[in-house]
Amino acid sequence: MQADGFLIVVVVAILLYLIYRSVQSWLRRPALLRRGLHFDLNEDIPGHPAVELLKEHGYEVISGKLRVPLTFMVNHTKLHSRLFIDYVATREDELYLVRLARARQPLEWTGSGVRQELLPFLLLYPDCSGLLYIDAEHSEIKVIVLDSDDE
Numbered sequence: 001m002q003a004d005g006f007l008i009v010v011v012v013a014i015l016l017y018l019i020y021r022s023v024q025s026w027l028r029r030p031a032l033l034r035r036g037l038h039f040d041l042n043e044d045i046p047g048h049p050a051v052e053l054l055k056e057h058g059y060e061v062i063s064g065k066l067r068v069p070l071t072f073m074v075n076h077t078k079l080h081s082r083l084f085i086d087y088v089a090t091r092e093d094e095l096y097l098v099r100l101a102r103a104r105q106p107l108e109w110t111g112s113g114v115r116q117e118l119l120p121f122l123l124l125y126p127d128c129s130g131l132l133y134i135d136a137e138h139s140e141i142k143v144i145v146l147d148s149d150d151e
Helices: 002-028 049-056 111-124
Strands: 060-063 066-074 077-085 087-091 094-100 130-135 140-144
Touching: 049 060, 049 087, 049 094, 049 130, 077 094, 077 111, 094 111, 111 130, 111 140
Parallel strands: 094 130
Antiparallel strands: 060 087, 066 077, 087 094, 130 140
C-alpha cells in the first residue's frame, strides 16, 4: 500500500515538472511569436550584404522587407502613411526588427536623433527585443533597445 502512495507522488512530481518545463519553454519564445504576429512575414529575402552580416553575427533572417500601413485621423480627415522594416531577424529566441543605414538619410546618433528615426518601430512592436541598425558599408550592427530612464 505504501508503494502505491509513493508511486502516485512520483507520477505527480513528474507531471508537475513537465508542466513547469512547458510553461518555461512557452515563456522563452519571442513574445511577438507567442501572441501571434502583428504583421505577415515576407518570405522573399533578397541577397544583400546586410543579410550576410546578420548571419555572421548569429542572426537568422526570417522576413524580407515589410510595409507597415498607418492611418491617422486628423479633424475627421484620414491621412495615410507607412513605415518600412527592412528585415526581421531572430537570435537565441529573440525577435529583432532590422533597419538599414541609408546614405541619403543619415541617422544622427543622439538621443533625439534615435528617438526621431527609430522610436516609431519600437513603439509599434513593443514585444520585439529591439531594433538592429545595420551599416553594411562599414560591416556594423548596432542593437537599439528602448529602455526607461528610471534608476
